[in-house]
């Protein structure tokens with residue numbers, strides 16, 4: 001792989017899957033920008049990676065605000081280097097079905113999980129197009145491919161992110177920029193623990209939904225992103241890759257009859 005010295009920005013990377021993506025890309029020798037909402041936690045994440053000697057910087061911003069996103073991308077280019085890889089990882093989850101979901105929860109979910117992906121990608125490709133080079137990766141969810149009850153806003157916003165990735169991939173292909181979408185299945189993370197608490201279930205209860213019998217680890221997603229960013233994947237664009245142990249293609253009833 002030839003990622004060393006190239007510059008990556010990962011949104012929502014102060015913790016969770018995004019932080020692990022940042023760590024793995026740092027270990028691959030990339031210069032990494034960490035974005036998140038809170039300046040304090042973003043700086044803390046940077047500190048944790050910087051002590052290992054990695055070149056890493058904090059870029060706190062709200063990905064739902066166009067002016068903050070534009071200023072962030074400018075700062076990345078002036079302080080970290082030429083932006084070559086953007087990973088749209090920031091996301092929020094709000095539960096609720098069509099009959100119960102609050103309007104604000106719909107708006108909040110779409111603001112981060114769909115509009116934030118658009119704003120960051122737009123600001124990034126405006127830099128990448130003149131150079132005819134770059135990579136965009138969108139972290140969506142298998143919830144954007146399959147239907148989950150009581151998650152109507154999250155499923156819909158993640159589906160929007162998936163199709164946005166495909167549309168952008170076709171627009172950017174002549175510009176030498178690849179765009180791909182990674183869909184994590186249930187991942188051992190604070191986001192999933194919070195959902196489990198809300199539903200009053202244990203994390204282990206989810207295992208029967210996953211053919212591999214284990215939750216994804218954040219590093220499973222980070223390694224896939226490292227590969228998608230590598231030269232080996234240069235001809236791959238517009239693809240939607242589930243990292244889910246088979247969860248998105250599995251209906252429990254089909255196996256229970258064997």
Ligand SMILES: NC(=O)c1ccc[n+]([C@@H]2O[C@H](COP(=O)([O-])OP(=O)(O)OC[C@H]3O[C@@H](n4cnc5c(N)ncnc54)[C@H](O)[C@@H]3O)[C@@H](O)[C@H]2O)c1
Nearest residue numbers: 012016017036037062063089090091141184186187189191
């Ligand atoms: N955890 C899972 O099981 C799972 C499964 C499928 C997909 N995903 C997706 O993976 C991504 C990472 O999930 P995670 O589990 O690490 O979640 P997380 O909640 O631990 O991390 C998400 C990060 O995004 C940040 N963020 C939220 N709104 C933001 C904004 N407006 N601007 C900038 N940053 C913002 C949060 O502060 C947080 O640090 C999300 O897009 C999520 O939807 C997670």
